[in-house]
Amino acid sequence: xxxxxxxxxxxxxxxxxxxxxxxxxxxxxxxxxxxxxxxxxxxxxxxxxxxxxxxxxxxxxxxxxxxxxxxxxxxxxxxxxxxxxxxxxxxxxxxxxxxxxxxxxxxxxxxxxxxxxxxxxxxxxxxxxxxxxxxxxxxxxxxxxxxxxxxxxxxxxxxxxxxxxxxxxxxxxxxxxxxxxxxxxxxxxxxxxxxxxxxxxxxxxxxxxxxxxxxxxxxxxxxxxxxxxxxxxxxxxxxxxxxxxxxxxxxxxxxxxxxxxxxxxxxxxxxxxxxxxxxxxxxxxxxxxxxxxxxxxxxxxxxxxxxxxxxxxxxxxxxxxxxxxxxxx
Amino acid sequence: xxxxxxxxxxxxxxxxxxxxxxxxxxxxxxxxxxxxxxxxxxxxxxxxxxxxxxxxxxxxxxxxxxxxxxxxxxxxxxxxxxxxxxxxxxxxxxxxxxxxxxxxxxxxxxxxxxxxxxxxxxxxxxxxxxxxxxxxxxxxxxxxxxxxxxxxxxxxxxxxxxxxxxxxxxxxxxxxxxxxxxxxxxxxxxxxxxxxxxxxxxxxxxxxxxxxxxxxxxxxxxxxxxxxxxxxxxxxxxxxxxxxxxxxxxxxxxxxxxxxxxxxxxxxxxxxxxxxxxxxxxxxxxxxxxxxxxxxxxxxxxxxxxxxxxxxxxxxxxxxxxxxxxxxxxxxxxxxx
Amino acid sequence: xxxxxxxxxxxxxxxxxxxxxxxxxxxxxxxxxxxxxxxxxxxxxxxxxxxxxxxxxxxxxxxxxxxxxxxxxxxxxxxxxxxxxxxxxxxxxxxxxxxxxxxxxxxxxxxxxxxxxxxxxxxxxxxxxxxxxxxxxxxxxxxxxxxxxxxxxxxxxxxxxxxxxxxxxxxxxxxxxxxxxxxxxxxxxxxxxxxxxxxxxxxxxxxxxxxxxxxxxxxxxxxxxxxxxxxxxxxxxxxxxxxxxxxxxxxxxxxxxxxxxxxxxxxxxxxxxxxxxxx
Numbered sequence: 001x002x003x004x005x006x007x008x009x010x011x012x013x014x015x016x017x018x019x020x021x022x023x024x025x026x027x028x029x030x031x032x033x034x035x036x037x038x039x040x041x042x043x044x045x046x047x048x049x050x051x052x053x054x055x056x057x058x059x060x061x062x063x064x065x066x067x068x069x070x071x072x073x074x075x076x077x078x079x080x081x082x083x084x085x086x087x088x089x090x091x092x093x094x095x096x097x098x099x100x101x102x103x104x105x106x107x108x109x110x111x112x113x114x115x116x117x118x119x120x121x122x123x124x125x126x127x128x129x130x131x132x133x134x135x136x137x138x139x140x141x142x143x144x145x146x147x148x149x150x151x152x153x154x155x156x157x158x159x160x161x162x163x164x165x166x167x168x169x170x171x172x173x174x175x176x177x178x179x180x181x182x183x184x185x186x187x188x189x190x191x192x193x194x195x196x197x198x199x200x201x202x203x204x205x206x207x208x209x210x211x212x213x214x215x216x217x218x219x220x221x222x223x224x225x226x227x228x229x230x231x232x233x234x235x236x237x238x239x240x241x242x243x244x245x246x247x248x249x250x251x252x253x254x255x256x257x258x259x260x261x262x263x264x265x266x267x268x269x270x271x272x273x274x275x276x277x278x279x280x281x282x283x284x285x286x287x288x289x290x291x292x293x294x295x296x297x298x299x300x301x302x303x304x305x306x307x308x309x310x311x312x313x314x315x316x317x318x319x320x321x322x323x324x325x326x327x328x329x
Numbered sequence: 330x331x332x333x334x335x336x337x338x339x340x341x342x343x344x345x346x347x348x349x350x351x352x353x354x355x356x357x358x359x360x361x362x363x364x365x366x367x368x369x370x371x372x373x374x375x376x377x378x379x380x381x382x383x384x385x386x387x388x389x390x391x392x393x394x395x396x397x398x399x400x401x402x403x404x405x406x407x408x409x410x411x412x413x414x415x416x417x418x419x420x421x422x423x424x425x426x427x428x429x430x431x432x433x434x435x436x437x438x439x440x441x442x443x444x445x446x447x448x449x450x451x452x453x454x455x456x457x458x459x460x461x462x463x464x465x466x467x468x469x470x471x472x473x474x475x476x477x478x479x480x481x482x483x484x485x486x487x488x489x490x491x492x493x494x495x496x497x498x499x500x501x502x503x504x505x506x507x508x509x510x511x512x513x514x515x516x517x518x519x520x521x522x523x524x525x526x527x528x529x530x531x532x533x534x535x536x537x538x539x540x541x542x543x544x545x546x547x548x549x550x551x552x553x554x555x556x557x558x559x560x561x562x563x564x565x566x567x568x569x570x571x572x573x574x575x576x577x578x579x580x581x582x583x584x585x586x587x588x589x590x591x592x593x594x595x596x597x598x599x600x601x602x603x604x605x606x607x608x609x610x611x612x613x614x615x616x617x618x619x620x621x622x623x624x625x626x627x628x629x630x631x632x633x634x635x636x637x638x639x640x641x642x643x644x645x646x647x648x649x650x651x652x653x654x655x656x657x658x659x660x661x662x663x664x665x666x
Numbered sequence: 667x668x669x670x671x672x673x674x675x676x677x678x679x680x681x682x683x684x685x686x687x688x689x690x691x692x693x694x695x696x697x698x699x700x701x702x703x704x705x706x707x708x709x710x711x712x713x714x715x716x717x718x719x720x721x722x723x724x725x726x727x728x729x730x731x732x733x734x735x736x737x738x739x740x741x742x743x744x745x746x747x748x749x750x751x752x753x754x755x756x757x758x759x760x761x762x763x764x765x766x767x768x769x770x771x772x773x774x775x776x777x778x779x780x781x782x783x784x785x786x787x788x789x790x791x792x793x794x795x796x797x798x799x800x801x802x803x804x805x806x807x808x809x810x811x812x813x814x815x816x817x818x819x820x821x822x823x824x825x826x827x828x829x830x831x832x833x834x835x836x837x838x839x840x841x842x843x844x845x846x847x848x849x850x851x852x853x854x855x856x857x858x859x860x861x862x863x864x865x866x867x868x869x870x871x872x873x874x875x876x877x878x879x880x881x882x883x884x885x886x887x888x889x890x891x892x893x894x895x896x897x898x899x900x901x902x903x904x905x906x907x908x909x910x911x912x913x914x915x916x917x918x919x920x921x922x923x924x925x926x927x928x929x930x931x932x933x934x935x936x937x938x939x940x941x942x943x944x945x
Contacts, residue, residue, distance in 0.1 A: 017673065018669075057566070058562050086570060087568065090567060091567035091568040095566065095567065098559060104559045104562075106560045106577050106581070107581070108580060108581055114564075117564075117573055121568055121569050121570060122568060165563075169566075172567075345784070347781065348784040348785055351781055352785045352789065355785075355789075355790060356789075359790075359793035359794055359796075360793060360796060360797055361797075362797040362798070363799065475679075478679075479925060482870075482921065483921045483924075484874055484877060484920060484924070487896075487917040487921055490899070490905055491917060494910055494913070494914075498905060498908050499908065506906075546932070594786075595783075595784075595787070596786075598786050598788050598789075599786075599787075599788035599791075599878040602788070602882070603878055603881045603882060606882070606900065607900060607905075617792075621792075621884060622883050624796075626796070629796060633792055633793055636786060637789050641784065
């Protein structure tokens with residue numbers, strides 16, 4: 001199976017009014033494969049939401065893209081003209097469930113009118129009745145009450161709003177669905193329902209892949225195929241879900257997995273450790289490996305000078321750490 | 330009162346009646362802070378003007394009766410309320426024995442014909458300009474914003490004076506004032522209408538430009554807020570074209586501007602009244618100007634009363650309209666679920 | 667704090683407003699000092715056009731317009747400033763008490779505020795002004811101040827109510843501060859920029875209200891202000907006789923003052939509300 005989305009060497013910085021740069025995404029490469037759920041995890045402020053913005057073209061000042069490319073279907077979408085992007089890619093090839101899904105719906109518009117707008121935008125022939133009919137069928141197929149369509153956003157509960165947004169995002173059967181912390185504002189049972197909905201969308205082949213961004217690593221345990229760990233604007237480790245959660249290589253991933261409670265057999269004996277130190281300031285990130293000031297296995301004269309490359313240490317499992325090679329020669 | 334909308338309407342109505350009552354009371358009590366017997370003061374003023382003493386005595390008697398100054402204050406107050414409800418605003422000093430309601434009745438249509446179109450069109454154009462400027466950004470935005478800032482901060486009457494001087498006195502393109510040419514009689518003939526429009530343009534323009542500026546600034550700010558909101562980003566992410574997004578933003582930014590419209594009625598009033606007197610436009614403003622110059626208290630009070638009523642009615646209508654238009658407001662106010 | 671000033675002075679609009687305001691201010695303060703003449707003294711013929719002797723000509727009674735302009739600007743600024751201080755103080759007091767106390771106190775205070783927002787303030791101003799026979803500049807400032815506080819009160823209440831939910835407020839409350847102490851020590855300092863902006867708005871509103879009242883003929887007694895100058899121009903038909911020097915200078919002074927204040931206000935708004943900033 002092929003890659004639906006390939007990002008190479010992405011750089012995306014914020015520029016503050018004072019003229020400083022915040023290096024939120026710095027030289028990030030990853031690919032999204034057909035049929036998979038790719039989880040992206042990291043502490044808040046590690047750049048994972050910025051990555052989501054770049055992948056879903058929500059790059060607005062003060063955020064700028066400084067380099068790299070994102071290929072979809074062979075085309076670099078970062079250089080595509082606005083109109084083609086709007087017509088061919090947005091909502092159709094790549095769609096997003098935004099972080100602030102609570103406020104993602106126009107407060108003064110009935111859901112159905114927005115849905116009709118979305119469908120009309122991509123199918124010029126469609127009539128309002130057809131569009132509404134199609135939306136109603138989709139809502140019912142995914143076991144959402146179709147009366148939601150007649151409501152205003154403020155009349156829906158948080159969980160229902162999140163599910164509604166998810167269904168609207170996937171109305172056009174996009175290949176890649178980027179879900180940016182879709183569950184972080186919800187209670188546990190609503191979280192489960194939203195995740196079930198995503199799995200159901202994949203199973204029915206409505207969508208072909210999900211990029212699930214979260215700060216709650218354990219959440220990914222239940223449905224991710226691969227996981228990428230981000231730290232300070234960079235991917236430090238990416239590999240199969242089981243490997244990352246149970247046998248991580250990177251010292252940061254290890255601390256991250258042990259600092260959260262994963263209720264699995266054999267985990268009981270493990271001590272829960274907090275990660276010492278604070279996340280780095282992305283205005284002025286540490287030299288070399290960005291994790292070196294907090295790293296328990298820090299090597300003086302190496303980690304603080306050179307940037308460790310992301311190298312394959314196992315099949316389909318890459319790590320950016322000198323403990324596993326990558327030194328010159 | 331089962332219907333929540335009727336209840337909402339009723340609550341608003343009660344509120345406005347209370348505001349009206351307070352305004353009427355201020356209208357009664359504040360001028361009574363003037364020390365001494367106002368009637369004696371006024372009649373004395375007229376005496377120095379050379380009015381024969383016989384007429385003065387008659388005047389004195391009329392006003393003493395009308396004000397009921399010989400009675401206790403609360404009786405005067407209730408008389409005043411009763412007279413207002415009967416739409417009897419008393420007798421003018423300067424145009425004795427002309428009745429205040431008659432004078433106001435003749436001036437009011439001119440004021441309404443000038444103010445309402447000026448406020449409404451200024452509001453509409455200002456909102457369009459503000460929204461477009463927020464969307465467009467760049468050079469257009471900074472030019473439009475600066476111009477709006479300049480115009481909105483020129484008081485109406487300053488612009489009126491400049492217009493009057495430049496376009497009517499210096500270059501006689503427009504008449505130097507009044508509502509229609511001297512010597513013509515208001516009739517529904519073409520000639521009169523053309524003449525009235527000719528007199529209308531300058532006062533209208535001097536008010537509308539300032540109104541556009543003020544509204545454009547408010548709308549621009551609201552639109553910028555809306556343009557950076559989550560729902561706009563989301564709609565963009567789903568490939569919705571800009572034209573549609575602008576419509577969403579315009580509608581949502583517009584809603585608070587409706588409250589702005591209500592405010593305009595109140596805040597524009599002062600400036601608009603003076604603008605009328607700059608152009609000697611035959612409306613309530615010019616009437617008030619003359620009344621103040623002649624210390625014609627009944628007429629001043631009549632004018633302030635009619636201004637209050639106009640502003641309260643306008644606010645009430647706007648507030649009701651707002652409840653109809655915005656589903657969020659309606660939900661809160663009507664308890665809709 | 668230093669950062670804020672740097673940001674403010676990076677805004678072109680703020681600099682324009684600031685410089686214009688300084689120009690008006692120094693004209694009004696330094697002018698009468700260097701040139702202590704009586705603005706009411708008749709020094710020349712009626713409506714003499716500008717000349718070497720009278721830079722801005724004379725008015726309908728042969729009084730020097732330039733001298734009037736200096737004293738008039740000073741009076742207008744004085745009235746505007748007095749009105750601004752009074753309106754802001756009343757508004758902040760009522761708004762912060764209502765916002766902090768909540769409950770019935772808030773209901774009552776905001777009820778009063780809303781009534782006075784609904785009733786057009788120009789009406790109250792006119793009624794108060796005709797009742798007060800001897801209106802000095804200070805009295806006019808006072809009258810304008812006590813009629814224009816409601817907007818500030820409403821805005822400050824909203825700010826206070828949102829500040830109230832912050833953590834440091836809870837901590838301070840545990841230490842047993844009284845309501846007054848809480849408002850003065852823990853709430854108002856966080857609204858300083860906001861209050862200052864409200865003051866600028868009220869200042870400019872006060873100047874405009876003075877001009878409106880004066881033009882209607884309810885201006886300060888025995889004093890010249892910008893509005894009074896315009897009133898004379900209207901009354902003695904300076905516009906229709908083409909004596910531009912009698913009314914164009916006060917028009918410019920008035921517009922420049924309000925424009926400079928509002929430019930400063932709107933650029934401060936952008937600095938304090940980063941969401942309005944556009945890069």
